[in-house]
Amino acid sequence: MAEETGLTTGIAHHGAARLPSVDIDGFNVELKDEDGFLGDRASKGAFRKILDRWRKPLRKSGEDPFGDEPSDKISKKKLDEMLVGDDTEASAVVHSAIEEFAQELAYVTRRFLKTKAWARTERIVVGGGFRESRLGELAIARTEIILKSEGFKGDIVPIRFHPDEAGLIGTLHLAPSWIFEAHDGVLAVDIGGTNIRCGVVETRWKKAPDLSKASVWKSELWRHADDEPTREGAVKRLVKMLKDLIAAAEADDLKLAPFIGISCPGVINEDGSIEKGAQNLPGNWQSSKFNLPASLVEAIPQIGDHDTAIVMHNDGVAQGLAEVPFMQDIERWGVLTIGTGLGNARYTNRRKENGKKENGKKENGKGDRKAKNGDENDKSEKKAKKADA
Numbered sequence: 001m002a003e004e005t006g007l008t009t010g011i012a013h014h015g016a017a018r019l020p021s022v023d024i025d026g027f028n029v030e031l032k033d034e035d036g037f038l039g040d041r042a043s044k045g046a047f048r049k050i051l052d053r054w055r056k057p058l059r060k061s062g063e064d065p066f067g068d069e070p071s072d073k074i075s076k077k078k079l080d081e082m083l084v085g086d087d088t089e090a091s092a093v094v095h096s097a098i099e100e101f102a103q104e105l106a107y108v109t110r111r112f113l114k115t116k117a118w119a120r121t122e123r124i125v126v127g128g129g130f131r132e133s134r135l136g137e138l139a140i141a142r143t144e145i146i147l148k149s150e151g152f153k154g155d156i157v158p159i160r161f162h163p164d165e166a167g168l169i170g171t172l173h174l175a176p177s178w179i180f181e182a183h184d185g186v187l188a189v190d191i192g193g194t195n196i197r198c199g200v201v202e203t204r205w206k207k208a209p210d211l212s213k214a215s216v217w218k219s220e221l222w223r224h225a226d227d228e229p230t231r232e233g234a235v236k237r238l239v240k241m242l243k244d245l246i247a248a249a250e251a252d253d254l255k256l257a258p259f260i261g262i263s264c265p266g267v268i269n270e271d272g273s274i275e276k277g278a279q280n281l282p283g284n285w286q287s288s289k290f291n292l293p294a295s296l297v298e299a300i301p302q303i304g305d306h307d308t309a310i311v312m313h314n315d316g317v318a319q320g321l322a323e324v325p326f327m328q329d330i331e332r333w334g335v336l337t338i339g340t341g342l343g344n345a346r347y348t349n350r351r352k353e354n355g356k357k358e359n360g361k362k363e364n365g366k367g368d369r370k371a372k373n374g375d376e377n378d379k380s381e382k383k384a385k386k387a388d389a
Helices: 001-010 038-042 045-061 076-084 086-111 134-149 163-174 231-251 293-300 314-321 365-371 374-389
Strands: 020-025 123-127 155-158 184-189 196-200 215-222 256-264 272-276 308-316 330-339 341-350
Touching: 001 272, 020 123, 020 314, 038 341, 045 123, 045 231, 076 086, 076 134, 086 134, 086 341, 123 374, 134 155, 134 256, 155 365, 163 184, 163 215, 163 256, 163 314, 184 231, 184 314, 196 231, 215 231, 231 256, 231 293, 256 293, 256 314, 293 308, 308 314, 314 330, 314 341
Parallel strands: 123 155, 123 330, 184 256, 256 308
Antiparallel strands: 020 341, 184 196, 196 215, 330 341
16 A cells, blocks of 8 residues: 555655655654643643633622633634723633633743754744634734743744635645646645645745745635544545536636645655544544545546646644745744644755755755754753853
């Protein structure tokens, strides 16, 4: 299966650590403490639990400004309105929840920064559905202030693209740049525990070869959690969504590249199978007998006049990759995606063989060794600190 699937992709391995623009130093890292997985402390559900705790004292006195509505059912829009509304007590409850969540996110981020893979991180991008709200933006800003007060010299910023589109746009960076030549867009798939989103991403490659102007031309969303399909039913629906998008592109004279980029939860093996982390998807996606890229190539063997190539990677990795064009002023950066869980990935920008950075600035030749020998540099820095002490 592995060898056969590798041949169907043709251009790259699935879940690769080395991509055209970046090296992936680590992703889907599962850190633990005495209370369990750290990601559970900074997830969308964690915020709702915190909000509920701050409501309890008011609920007991019958003065809860949110009434009987469960905390996990209150929309982000309503919470954002409460932040700036006339009800000062409701506003105070939301602000209190934001502050406590920011403390938790700062704690989790601190732990990531202490790992070898995240050493010397210069910027952290925060994505996921939680970021798509004013309360999420405030929590991210407060987290940055907390960490900077402790000496963190980097930045923590919200993801630039809409979270629903970042995962689609990020899959462009799974493909080599030559595949965009003579084409207007590519097909992209973002698979989550609740939704499957498919889209056509316009590369606008001629205007911006770094893909900074890429945008979603058209997309379709399916909430598979509502339908509870079988695995085979989910794949069938996914194929239909992709074929509909191919037809729409053809009708609009938008020329698609023969490539499908897939963003999917879990640890993705080189052959396109999923090792772990896909438990929220419909059916058993971690079965050794199931391979999504192979299934899609069989269903859509050609796009236009060329054989279909597919590359699949972790959803957190793909969402972060949307930021590649805007991270060229630094070398090491990471992404945290706040959703059902806490997705994570850490990147080091690649250098060209001629000794130039991806943004064209010349290096002194030490950069490549530094990127490869990060662990050795970490040890040297630790020794230096001990000597100073």
